Amino acid sequence: MAPADTKNAFGYTLVIPPGWTRVPLREGTQDAIKKIVDEAAERVARELPKDQVAEARMELYRRLNSSVKEARQRDGVDLYLPTEPMHGYLVAASIIVAKVDTALRDGVARQDVMIQLITESDDAEPTEVDGAPGMRKERTMPAAPEKGAEAPSKHVDYVVQVPSSDGDAGWVVVSFSTVGDGDPESDFTEILVELFDAVMTTFRWRTE
Incomplete structure (x- = not known):
């Protein structure tokens, strides 16, 4: 609660x-x-x-x-998209903000769910977004031409509990993805990841 x-x-x-x-x-x-x-x-x-x-x-x-x-x-x-060139280059990237409503079983605390999410994923770490607990997960996805993904990509997700007095208002998932310059481990791609992390420091809840 x-x-x-x-x-x-x-x-x-x-x-x-x-x-x-x-x-x-x-x-x-x-x-x-x-x-x-x-x-x-x-x-x-x-x-x-x-x-x-x-x-x-x-x-x-x-x-x-x-x-x-x-x-x-x-x-x-x-959905947030880059629509103007960055240093003369139009970046292939996106940010999706999603609201996920998942009911918890009786006796299951949200903090327990968060701990389980973090411990079950090697690339997840605890974080906080505007005072709300959450986790940050970063991963690299291989190319999958059969699914329309012609190049490997870098993905970063923030999963955050929605503040609520009754403790059951669901989650917000903010997801970033980019192919960068074609190399998900390049300095340029890392700069884009850092840019997204900087954007997440500006996230604020609108509250009653």
Whole structure:
């Protein structure tokens, strides 16, 4: 049971890096996608013929909708994507914020669940996000062309208990993934991981 003075969280705020855009997954999704595509098309229109701009628009629509579909399958509420070049390079990365409602069995404490998650995973470590206990897990995934993953990727997940006075408000999972520069162990990929960890220091709960 959570302490009596625990405030109930009903949302969150997150400061994202310049050049990243939020795509809400519950409403306003297509409006956000259209804005991203329109701005990208305006940038490339200075360099490409009109027919190629149209093709690029359709391909970007396809990729964005594919990313949205995957994020929704993971109970995502928000998807964050880099939409402007970083040092002249458009980074292949994403951040998904998901809300997971999992009922606990009677007599099972959330802290016990967290301890089990950490002890069962060699690459997990305890952490805290805006005062709420959680865990951080980092792993490298191999390429899987049959699943559309043409290159290996780095993944970092934060799993955090949602503050609640009754102690049963579920979990928030914030997931970062990137192919970096094609090498998941490179300095460039590590910089992107550090950027995500810095973003997570800005995570704040919206409470009653």
